[in-house]
Amino acid sequence: MDYQDFFADRVRALQREGRYRVFAELERQAGSFPRATWHADGKQTEITVWCSNDYLGMGQHAVVLDAMHQAIDRCGAGAGGTRNISGTNHFHVLLERELADLHRTESALIFGSGWNANMTTLSTICKMLPDCLVVSDAKNHNSMIEGIVHSKAEKRVFKHNDVADLERILAAADPHRPKLVAFESVYSMDGDIAPIKEICDVADQYNAMTFLDEVHAVGMYGLRGAGVAERDDQMHRITVIQGTLAKAFGVVGGYIAGSEVMCDFVRSYGTGFIFSSSMPPAVAAGALASVRHLKAHNEVRERHQERAATLKRRFAEAGIPLIDSVSHIVPVLVGDPVLCKQASDELIERHGVYVQPINYPTVDRGTERLRFTPTPLHTDADMDHLVASVQEIWRRLRLKAAA
Numbered sequence: 232m233d234y235q236d237f238f239a240d241r242v243r244a245l246q247r248e249g250r251y252r253v254f255a256e257l258e259r260q261a262g263s264f265p266r267a268t269w270h271a272d273g274k275q276t277e278i279t280v281w282c283s284n285d286y287l288g289m290g291q292h293a294v295v296l297d298a299m300h301q302a303i304d305r306c307g308a309g310a311g312g313t314r315n316i317s318g319t320n321h322f323h324v325l326l327e328r329e330l331a332d333l334h335r336t337e338s339a340l341i342f343g344s345g346w347n348a349n350m351t352t353l354s355t356i357c358k359m360l361p362d363c364l365v366v367s368d369a370k371n372h373n374s375m376i377e378g379i380v381h382s383k384a385e386k387r388v389f390k391h392n393d394v395a396d397l398e399r400i401l402a403a404a405d406p407h408r409p410k411l412v413a414f415e416s417v418y419s420m421d422g423d424i425a426p427i428k429e430i431c432d433v434a435d436q437y438n439a440m441t442f443l444d445e446v447h448a449v450g451m452y453g454l455r456g457a458g459v460a461e462r463d464d465q466m467h468r469i470t471v472i473q474g475t476l477a478k479a480f481g482v483v484g485g486y487i488a489g490s491e492v493m494c495d496f497v498r499s500y501g502t503g504f505i506f507s508s509s510m511p512p513a514v515a516a517g518a519l520a521s522v523r524h525l526k527a528h529n530e531v532r533e534r535h536q537e538r539a540a541t542l543k544r545r546f547a548e549a550g551i552p553l554i555d556s557v558s559h560i561v562p563v564l565v566g567d568p569v570l571c572k573q574a575s576d577e578l579i580e581r582h583g584v585y586v587q588p589i590n591y592p593t594v595d596r597g598t599e600r601l602r603f604t605p606t607p608l609h610t611d612a613d614m615d616h617l618v619a620s621v622q623e624i625w626r627r628l629r630l631k632a633a634a
């Protein structure tokens with residue numbers, strides 16, 4: 232077999248389908264978010280980023296940058312090891328305390344990424360619990376799915392956000408069997424939100440654990456930015472809260488929060504935690520500063536929600552087809568992978584508007600979309616320019632308007 236041919240053939244298959252991924256090469260400009268420099272064909276162009284998961288611009292906030300500069304000067308670059316072998320820095324410990332305080336849990340545990348936090352925690356818990364049944368929302372993120380598959384535990388999928396379907400599955404299972412319900416709060420591609428209270432009610436009724444991914448909610452929902460479970464007053468009911476430091480907190484890393492023994496169990500048995508070097512101290516220091524800042528600044532969250540509501544209203548008025556979203560995410564339906572890529576290409580080339588096309592397998596085929604994430608730092612003038620640009624592209628490519 233010609234191995235190189237095999238690789239090339241599989242890549243060509245993606246190109247034929249129009250869903251080959253092309254990365255936009257950006258140079259972010261500290262202090263002028265959402266502006267960035269786009270490098271393409273040997274040229275550099277000023278563009279406005281409309282699809283960043285740095286949802287609140289914290290990746291460039293002076294409080295975060297100062298904390299990182301200071302920590303680099305004090306501690307240097309890398310952590311120097313895994314957590315167990317010389318790699319536990321004072322900043323890691325402070326950050327874990329801060330996250331436990333944020334979620335009002337006994338303990339928290341940080342990982343190199345949110346992906347790793349989900350993968351390691353779910354695979355470890357579900358593998359070690361004898362005969363565990365995992366009941367997983369149909370739209371759960373890849374990192375949760377990989378963790379569950381890796382555990383080799385039996386998995387049942389419930390219809391997305393459908394509490395009755397979840398209950399049907401739990402009711403049919405052996406009452407003595409250990410169970411875990413895995414779900415997210417904000418689903419990042421549609422922008423809908425799970426009925427956390429109702430899911431916890433059903434989980435309690437059948438004595439199931441709850442595992443909640445709040446990656447697209449931490450920093451952004453709840454009075455102190457602990458997520459939707461905080462907003463809905465359900466935080467105390469979740470067995471494992473999982474989050475990221477890479478989206479609204481603007482840095483990188485992931486974590487879980489929950490009871491002291493649960494965190495100690497994952498710390499002690501989770502191979503993705505044990506055998507991976509810990510994050511640089513400066514990253515932990517930056518994340519710590521970000522969590523602390525957002526905890527005390529609810530007005531940032533209010534402005535964020537206002538910006539999202541304003542952009543939805545403006546797209547609706549312009550006849551641009553929105554996918555219903557109750558969160559800060561503003562998805563616009565294109566419904567075809569080739570046109571979706573073309574719309575994205577033309578927006579950046581002709582108008583300096585950067586929004587990445589979202590195609591299968593991130594979303595279902597036929598629901599290809601542009602996913603806009605307005606932040607508190609996008610101005611009314613930015614929106615004027617965006618809406619006019621999107622309208623121009625919709626007309627020229629003859630894309631479907633709102634029904």
Ligand SMILES: *Cc1c(COP(=O)(O)O)cnc(C)c1O
Binds near residue numbers: 446475476477484
């Ligand atoms: C991005 C994402 C993750 C992974 O978090 P990272 O910190 O980026 O690794 C996990 N869950 C969901 C729902 C995500 O969107």
